[in-house]
Amino acid sequence: MTTTAPPTGPVTTSNPKIRTISRASEMPARRGARFPSWVPPVLVFVVIVALWYFVSYVVIDPKQSFLVPPPHTIFTDAFFDPKTLGDIMEALARSAGVALTGLAIAIVIGFVWAVAMSQARWIERSLFPYAVILQCIPILALVPLIGFWFGFDFPARVIVCILIALFPIVSNTLFGLQSVDKGQRELFQLQKANRWTVLTKLEFPAALPAIFAGMRISAGLAVVGAIVGDFFFRRGEPGLGALISNYQSRVQGPELFAAIITAALFGVVVFLVFGWLGKLAVGKWYDYSK
Amino acid sequence: MTLTTDPPVATTTTELLNFSDVAMTFPNGTTALSGVDLTVKKGEFVTVVGPSGCGKSTLLRIASGLTPATAGETHVATKRIGYVFQDATLLPWRTVQANVELLAELNGIPKKTRVSKAAEAIELVGLKGFEKHLPKTLSGGMRMRASLARSLTLDPELFLFDEPFGALDEITRERLNDELIKLFTEQQFAGLFITHSVSEAVYLSTRVVVMSGRPGKIVETFDVPFAYPRDPEIRFTPEFAELAGEVSHALREGHS
Numbered sequence: 312m313t314t315t316a317p318p319t320g321p322v323t324t325s326n327p328k329i330r331t332i333s334r335a336s337e338m339p340a341r342r343g344a345r346f347p348s349w350v351p352p353v354l355v356f357v358v359i360v361a362l363w364y365f366v367s368y369v370v371i372d373p374k375q376s377f378l379v380p381p382p383h384t385i386f387t388d389a390f391f392d393p394k395t396l397g398d399i400m401e402a403l404a405r406s407a408g409v410a411l412t413g414l415a416i417a418i419v420i421g422f423v424w425a426v427a428m429s430q431a432r433w434i435e436r437s438l439f440p441y442a443v444i445l446q447c448i449p450i451l452a453l454v455p456l457i458g459f460w461f462g463f464d465f466p467a468r469v470i471v472c473i474l475i476a477l478f479p480i481v482s483n484t485l486f487g488l489q490s491v492d493k494g495q496r497e498l499f500q501l502q503k504a505n506r507w508t509v510l511t512k513l514e515f516p517a518a519l520p521a522i523f524a525g526m527r528i529s530a531g532l533a534v535v536g537a538i539v540g541d542f543f544f545r546r547g548e549p550g551l552g553a554l555i556s557n558y559q560s561r562v563q564g565p566e567l568f569a570a571i572i573t574a575a576l577f578g579v580v581v582f583l584v585f586g587w588l589g590k591l592a593v594g595k596w597y598d599y600s601k
Numbered sequence: 602m603t604l605t606t607d608p609p610v611a612t613t614t615t616e617l618l619n620f621s622d623v624a625m626t627f628p629n630g631t632t633a634l635s636g637v638d639l640t641v642k643k644g645e646f647v648t649v650v651g652p653s654g655c656g657k658s659t660l661l662r663i664a665s666g667l668t669p670a671t672a673g674e675t676h677v678a679t680k681r682i683g684y685v686f687q688d689a690t691l692l693p694w695r696t697v698q699a700n701v702e703l704l705a706e707l708n709g710i711p712k713k714t715r716v717s718k719a720a721e722a723i724e725l726v727g728l729k730g731f732e733k734h735l736p737k738t739l740s741g742g743m744r745m746r747a748s749l750a751r752s753l754t755l756d757p758e759l760f761l762f763d764e765p766f767g768a769l770d771e772i773t774r775e776r777l778n779d780e781l782i783k784l785f786t787e788q789q790f791a792g793l794f795i796t797h798s799v800s801e802a803v804y805l806s807t808r809v810v811v812m813s814g815r816p817g818k819i820v821e822t823f824d825v826p827f828a829y830p831r832d833p834e835i836r837f838t839p840e841f842a843e844l845a846g847e848v849s850h851a852l853r854e855g856h857s
Contacts, residue, residue: 492688492690494686494687494688494690495690495692497667497686497690498684498686498690498703498704499707500667501665501666501667501682501684502704502707502708504707508707512703512706512707513692516692516694517692517694519694593694595694595735596693596694596735596736596737597693597694598737
């Protein structure tokens with residue numbers, strides 16, 4: 312037997328209509344839109360900085376303050392110091408060159424790889440396992456080897472970036488190409504469209520959102536790759552990784568943190584740029600909220 | 602049982618589609634269709650009604666060449682086949698204009714011709730003014746119109762419809778039914794239309810074919826005596842109700 316809400320009693324869940332109404336009216340009170348959306352993250356930031364100061368002044372021995380330097384010293388001792396800032400910027404430019412070159416090559420290789428796999432089941436079966444293996448190799452173990460094989464200069468660093476950035480491009484592109492709606496595929500089939508037409512007019516445009524999602528992930532990874540490679544090779548012209556490694560060995564706390572922050576910000580910028588490029592390319596028709 | 606022997610549209614013209622003892626057995630062993638005989642001529646609008654999974658859509662796929670039948674003979678006397686899917690299947694990155702041009706484009710029709718063809722078709726389905734819109738900004742009914750327009754650019758002689766209005770609300774559906782009838786009376790193609798709705802079937806077609814549940818077989822055929830263009834009000838006439846009742850009855854019989 313179904314129960315109905317008693318007319319005089321409290322609103323029960325057995326009457327969905329009344330429940331929705333009462334919930335809607337509670338909504339503003341419950342999760343208040345009292346602050347603008349930027350306030351919560353800023354509050355978190357303030358709390359973290361305060362904790363940091365607490366740790367660097369109260370918790371740790373002053374002699375070891377380089378481990379957790381007070382936040383303002385990252386600016387006063389590093390970013391505002393022309394020499395340090397110059398070093399960091401120079402290193403950033405080198406690492407950016409490595410990361411972007413590696414990313415560009417990874418995008419090309421990944422795309423071709425995925426298109427090849429999308430063309431025939433047997434190619435996919437032969438090649439996809441290697442994409443997965445590539446993804447699973449501990450890159451840190453491979454980096455020194457790559458150094459031995461390819462030297463310790465620009466090409467080797469780029470190769471590290473490619474290896475680390477390749478998988479998301481391959482898997483996302485393949486997923487995108489294969490997730491074309493069946494009806495749309497049949498539409499092309501009915502007109503006897505050839506493979507090239509299907510690829511260029513249907514699969515490629517349909518895959519663009521996934522491709523851009525992959526590129527965005529890979530962009531961040533390429534930055535990590537550039538820094539990791541550099542960190543290990545520590546030869547030739549120093550990039551951010553070598554700089555970080557130097558500051559570490561010289562226990563230059565503020566400089567070290569400045570370099571780390573720069574590396575992270577660079578990763579964020581690259582990520583945002585690719586997000587923006589993706590929006591520019593497909594945002595008009597593709598609904599990211601889906 | 603047939604209500605009339607005098608179909609409203611001349612049927613002395615060409616047979617565009619002919620199924621003769623067509624059967625379809627899928628690789629997994631399920632028989633979707635068996636012993637289907639069906640002919641659709643120019644100027645005929647045949648609607649197939651039947652329970653879900655009775656192979657109605659398979660019939661269209663066979664007619665269009667998407668899936669070959671496993672037995673029997675299928676003759677299609679034209680290359681100009683329009684196929685309207687259950688979904689509008691518009692390409693979301695193309696505007697209405699570019700979507701409507703697509704099939705002509707795939708058939709290698711020169712740009713100039715297809716632009717004017719598409720414009721004509723867009724006007725015909727009542728989407729003028731929406732050429733530059735992307736599919737996501739259109740309502741379900743408008744998307745279906747664009748999908749219809751896209752097929753119209755091929756000047757189809759045989760027009761296949763796979764439950765095209767099934768997902769639309771009642772009012773939109775009735776309006777599109779009327780526009781489809783208008784298109785049919787103007788262009789006199791051969792139509793094969795799949796639907797769940799008995800009322801839609803009777804309202805649209807010259808002939809209603811009732812199929813049984815799996816394996817799909819034709820259990821009964823009804824000629825529809827109403828003249829075109831059809832007044833929406835005929836839905837409320839006793840004749841319409843009687844015919845719809847008989848179709849429903851046949852449908853239930855075939856289902857059990």
